[in-house]
Amino acid sequence: MMKEEPEKAPIKVAVFSSKKWVLDSFSEVNKDFNFELSYFESRMYEKTVPLAKGFDAICVFVNDSLQAPVIEMLKENGVKLIALRCAGFNNVDVKKAYEKGIGVVRVPAYSPYAVAEHTLGLILSLNRKFHKAYSRVRDGNFALDGLLGFDLNEKTVGVIGTGKIGQIFINLVKGFNCKVLAYDKFPNKKLEEDGLEYVGLQELYANSDVISLHCPLNHETYHIINDYAISSMKDNVMIVNTSRGKLIDSVAVINGLKSGKVGYLGLDVYEEEEKLFFEDLSETVIQDDQFVRLQTFPNVLITSHQAFFTREAVNNIAQTTFSNIKEYLETGKSENELINA
Ligand code: NAD
Numbered sequence: 001m002m003k004e005e006p007e008k009a010p011i012k013v014a015v016f017s018s019k020k021w022v023l024d025s026f027s028e029v030n031k032d033f034n035f036e037l038s039y040f041e042s043r044m045y046e047k048t049v050p051l052a053k054g055f056d057a058i059c060v061f062v063n064d065s066l067q068a069p070v071i072e073m074l075k076e077n078g079v080k081l082i083a084l085r086c087a088g089f090n091n092v093d094v095k096k097a098y099e100k101g102i103g104v105v106r107v108p109a110y111s112p113y114a115v116a117e118h119t120l121g122l123i124l125s126l127n128r129k130f131h132k133a134y135s136r137v138r139d140g141n142f143a144l145d146g147l148l149g150f151d152l153n154e155k156t157v158g159v160i161g162t163g164k165i166g167q168i169f170i171n172l173v174k175g176f177n178c179k180v181l182a183y184d185k186f187p188n189k190k191l192e193e194d195g196l197e198y199v200g201l202q203e204l205y206a207n208s209d210v211i212s213l214h215c216p217l218n219h220e221t222y223h224i225i226n227d228y229a230i231s232s233m234k235d236n237v238m239i240v241n242t243s244r245g246k247l248i249d250s251v252a253v254i255n256g257l258k259s260g261k262v263g264y265l266g267l268d269v270y271e272e273e274e275k276l277f278f279e280d281l282s283e284t285v286i287q288d289d290q291f292v293r294l295q296t297f298p299n300v301l302i303t304s305h306q307a308f309f310t311r312e313a314v315n316n317i318a319q320t321t322f323s324n325i326k327e328y329l330e331t332g333k334s335e336n337e338l339i340n341a
Contacts, residue, residue: 010036011329013083014055016044016064019278021314022085026059029318033326043274049073057081057325062305063274066092075100081328085321086308088244090217094338104338105324109164111313116168118307119212119242122266126238126301127152152176158208160224161215161243162188162196169212170196181208185220205232210240217244225249230256236263242307245269250290257297265300268307277304 015026018039030037038055042048044064050073052058058079060066066074066082071093074082082097084106097104125131128149136143157173159166162184170180180196187198201224204211211233215221225239225248233239239262241248250271256262270276272288286292294300308317320336328334 010034011057011325012036012055013038013057013059013325014052015039015059016042016048016051017061017278021309022061025314025318026322029315029322033322035322035325044070046070046073049077052079053077055079056329057083059083059085059321059325060092062086062088062091063277064091065274066097068093068096071096071100071102074102081105081325083321083325083328085317088216089338090244090246092338098339103328103332103334105321105328105334105336106338107317107320107324108336110308110316110320111310112164112168114310114313115165115242115307116172118268118303119165119169119214119240119266120172122240122242122268122301122303123152123210123212123238126240126264126266126299131301152178152210154179155209156181156207158183158204158211160184160201160204160211160213162191162198163214165242166212166214167191169214173210178210184215201229202232205229206234208237209234210238212240213243213247215243215247217246222246223249223252225253227252227255230261233261235261237261238264238266240266242266242268245271245273250294254290254293257294257300263299265294265297267294267300267302269305270294270302273305 013035015022015037018041023039026037040051044058044060044066046069049070052074060082079102082092082102082104084092084104087106087108089106092104094104129147133147154177156179159170159180159182162182173180181199181204182196183199183201183204192198223246230252253262253265257265270291272291275288276291295302324334324336
């Protein structure tokens with residue numbers, strides 16, 4: 001008689017920072033994977049690590065904080081894998097994780113179009129003030145004063161970071177007949193051959209009407225937009241950040257807005273967003289004075305880290321995250337491991 005294979009225990013995954021959209025998309029995609037999923041609304045940080053006990057993998061997002069002490073505790077709790085359901089990994093001490101024998105996987109690209117298109121949306125809204133026009137017209141105020149914009153046609157757009165998102169964004173603004181100046185620590189030869197003009201940062205600052213950030217956050221890019229950078233820019237410049245909050249020194253940009261040097265600011269990310277974004281704080285007194293100050297400017301438009309948030313991206317996030325977890329836990333490696341990043 002054939003011996004029956006013992007049934008494999010399901011892979012247990014704890015999903016942190018879970019909101020309704022995470023639960024909906026992950027549960028749907030899990031029909032193909034059959035993981036044992038537990039959803040936790042809270043962020044992963046020192047206080048919430050005990051929740052990870054007994055799970056094979058934890059799944060985390062942009063505002064979970066996995067520095068060395070958290071990694072140590074994950075190891076003690078038996079976690080084998082950290083699965084980031086995002087591209088950026090500045091919030092994880094990857095070196096420490098590997099020292100402890102914990103793998104780290106991510107979703108390197110889920111929809112660069114989503115982020116590039118949202119960036120363009122911020123630019124158009126800041127310029128043509130759709131958000132103000134919408135409320136005005138609903139209030140029966142049909143006056144145009146205060147809504148004056150400018151033609152994007154022939155303006156110069158400076159793009160810092162010409163990776164997946166930066167390249168799509170460049171194509172979008174080229175469609176508006178903008179001139180593009182690009183800066184990247186590792187310029188892309190192919191793009192250069194195709195006519196993209198790479199310049200130094202100072203030249204980009206001095207000549208751009210709009211500056212858009214598409215580089216990762218690391219020790220070199222932390223506060224890349226600081227007092228000095230802003231002082232090198234054109235008067236009335238538009239700065240847009242859909243990459244990571246800490247690329248911009250908030251105090252410097254507030255000073256730039258107060259002096260009028262910065263004419264427009266579009267943010268989808270903010271330095272201290274962990275304490276704010278993704279939560280409904282409408283009944284709460286916000287304690288972050290810098291954030292509140294930013295909101296008082298008429299020429300600042302902030303969205304709460306939603307640039308990625310399209311149907312296509314959310315589905316890709318769930319699919320790739322689960323494939324990464326399955327591949328890593330079954331084979332001990334994954335093509336989306338950060339060791340390969
Ligand atoms: P990518 O890795 O494809 O491109 C990043 C580019 O930045 C690369 O060309 C790289 O050479 C360049 N770069 C690296 N170090 C640099 C430096 N010191 N100075 C200038 N350029 C440098 O990444 P991507 O998919 O295009 O994503 C870009 C960033 O967008 C991510 O790091 C992430 O932080 C952010 N992002 C935000 C959202 C959102 O919802 N707001 C979603 C996804 C990604």
